[in-house]
Amino acid sequence: MKHKPRLPQGLLTTGSITLTVLVLFATLPGYASIYTVILLAAIFMYIVLTLSWSIFSGPTGYISLASAAFLGTGIYTSAIFGKMLPLPVVVGIGGLASFCLALLAGALTLRLKGIYFSMFTFGLVELIKHLMLWFEINLTGTRGRFVIVVDHITVYYVMLVLLALTILTAYAIRRSKFGLALQSIGEQEEAAAHTGVNVTLVKVSAFAISAFFVGATGAIMATRWTYIDPYIAFNYLFSFMPVLMAIFGGMGQLYGPIMGATVFAYLEEILITRFPYFYMLFFGIILIVSVLYLPNGLAGLIQGWQKRVWGARYVHP
Amino acid sequence: MSILEAEGITKHFGGLTALSGIGFHVDQGEILGLIGPNGAGKTTLFGLISAALPPDRGVIRFKGEVITGLKPHQVCRRGVARTFQSVKVFPNMSVLANVMVGSFFGRPNTVSAAAAEGESVELLEFVGLSAFAAIPARDLTLANQKMLEVARALATAPELLLLDELMAGLNPTEIGLAMDLVTRIRDRGITVFMIEHVMKAIMCVCERIMVLHHGEKIAEGTPKEIAASKTVVEVYLGESAYA
Ligand SMILES: Nc1ncnc2c1ncn2[C@@H]1O[C@H](COP(=O)(O)OP(=O)(O)OP(=O)(O)O)[C@@H](O)[C@H]1O
Ligand SMILES: [Mg+2]
Numbered sequence: 001m002k003h004k005p006r007l008p009q010g011l012l013t014t015g016s017i018t019l020t021v022l023v024l025f026a027t028l029p030g031y032a033s034i035y036t037v038i039l040l041a042a043i044f045m046y047i048v049l050t051l052s053w054s055i056f057s058g059p060t061g062y063i064s065l066a067s068a069a070f071l072g073t074g075i076y077t078s079a080i081f082g083k084m085l086p087l088p089v090v091v092g093i094g095g096l097a098s099f100c101l102a103l104l105a106g107a108l109t110l111r112l113k114g115i116y117f118s119m120f121t122f123g124l125v126e127l128i129k130h131l132m133l134w135f136e137i138n139l140t141g142t143r144g145r146f147v148i149v150v151d152h153i154t155v156y157y158v159m160l161v162l163l164a165l166t167i168l169t170a171y172a173i174r175r176s177k178f179g180l181a182l183q184s185i186g187e188q189e190e191a192a193a194h195t196g197v198n199v200t201l202v203k204v205s206a207f208a209i210s211a212f213f214v215g216a217t218g219a220i221m222a223t224r225w226t227y228i229d230p231y232i233a234f235n236y237l238f239s240f241m242p243v244l245m246a247i248f249g250g251m252g253q254l255y256g257p258i259m260g261a262t263v264f265a266y267l268e269e270i271l272i273t274r275f276p277y278f279y280m281l282f283f284g285i286i287l288i289v290s291v292l293y294l295p296n297g298l299a300g301l302i303q304g305w306q307k308r309v310w311g312a313r314y315v316h317p
Numbered sequence: 318m319s320i321l322e323a324e325g326i327t328k329h330f331g332g333l334t335a336l337s338g339i340g341f342h343v344d345q346g347e348i349l350g351l352i353g354p355n356g357a358g359k360t361t362l363f364g365l366i367s368a369a370l371p372p373d374r375g376v377i378r379f380k381g382e383v384i385t386g387l388k389p390h391q392v393c394r395r396g397v398a399r400t401f402q403s404v405k406v407f408p409n410m411s412v413l414a415n416v417m418v419g420s421f422f423g424r425p426n427t428v429s430a431a432a433a434e435g436e437s438v439e440l441l442e443f444v445g446l447s448a449f450a451a452i453p454a455r456d457l458t459l460a461n462q463k464m465l466e467v468a469r470a471l472a473t474a475p476e477l478l479l480l481d482e483l484m485a486g487l488n489p490t491e492i493g494l495a496m497d498l499v500t501r502i503r504d505r506g507i508t509v510f511m512i513e514h515v516m517k518a519i520m521c522v523c524e525r526i527m528v529l530h531h532g533e534k535i536a537e538g539t540p541k542e543i544a545a546s547k548t549v550v551e552v553y554l555g556e557s558a559y560a
Contacts (some may be wrong), residue, residue: 187407193389196423
């Protein structure tokens, strides 16, 4: 609806490429090394974090730093229910718990604008971390917990499913009425409200939907950590990484955050093993360079090439 | 029959009284003008009607039902649409998409994508923006952005349209077109309540005019009566004496 003259061949190609990639990934554990499977699961995690962050923050421009709170909620769901319930249920509960947390936090704070909203979401991570700490020390008498161990292949498949669901959701929202409402809020919130958009409802539901995927990811990835405590589960890195990866990839297109997260996650893997002490420094440099020279991220760069190669005809602004 | 009634509307901003005990009504199908010097409280009054701001005191009734206390989107869905004194289009969305937001969300019933698009195309034609449907709204001239706001407001299928200084910043030709547009909107059966500083426009287009000064209603009547009113002339002469 936004880009009306869409080419049917274009859609067909996109569809068949997606299907091929999906089949490739689904059969991958059959022939790839276990190292590749583990790395890919980590990359999937970063893509889900980044893409779900951009579902809400991309169109609305409300910069959320709550990802770590949602991820941590998922991680704790797994630590608490992992031994009692089947894995898919645990993952579902992780998602729902984060969804509910986002509903509550969103209803309280989405009237805050700009930097105030970001600060609150940042505070939310700290708040829940300390609540959890208090709860553990005073009520359970421990500080950390052991998480059930799940084999790498299962983690991989659960992450693959979550990734597919996140991409599907992000795509569907972009093309829907709901997506138009989100965009109108980001463009001019006051006008959106006076044009009939229920801004609070739209913002809170988008925030909660994006939190769902983050929580579910936390629940499955927690099994990788084996032992967790509130400091491990509610790590600020997971609030900032999605923002950085989305900026790096570019938010104008769906594939922007996907590329950004893939490149970042892969770089992290390489850098952390070869330069364990300097890898954050490398990230810093990459980020500064991309902000300075790639204002629209990798996606913007690719669109620029497309324009030069095919002319401006097929490139949507 | 009146479509909008207000009694005892009062609004303070800190120590400043922007509106003090205003009462008025808008008749179904008329074009009512609202004039007054800068800072008189005109935009504030529109803000209260459209629920951008809550009144400190007083009630506003639309078609007999109290609308004070509702949210902006609820007032819009009931049938009151507005434009803004300082234009507020969705700058990076296409002109057509701007209008479609109105058709999709501004009505009590749900509208299919095809219907929304069809109506939006028709409304762009109505305000004279057909040629610009596909470009981003930020690339329109100021005059055209104002026309786009009108189209977006009309897309919400209003019964009452609040226009806040539609003609400010337009050149004489554009003012002529805007005056014609206001009359055509009324001919569609939509009641118009408009704030305007362009006297020629307000005198020609409006059937009735209300005058605010320092948050108080100082006069109300036909254009002829207002032009002849001593109080009104004093207020405006006083203003130009300072300027
Ligand atoms: N949000 C606000 N906070 C504080 N004061 C405000 C606010 N909005 C308006 N005012 C003040 O209230 C008074 C009335 O403002 P309003 O915008 O309603 O005037 P107006 O009649 O529309 O004037 P103009 O012709 O300049 O548009 C002014 O003194 C203005 O400074
Ligand atoms: Mg004003």
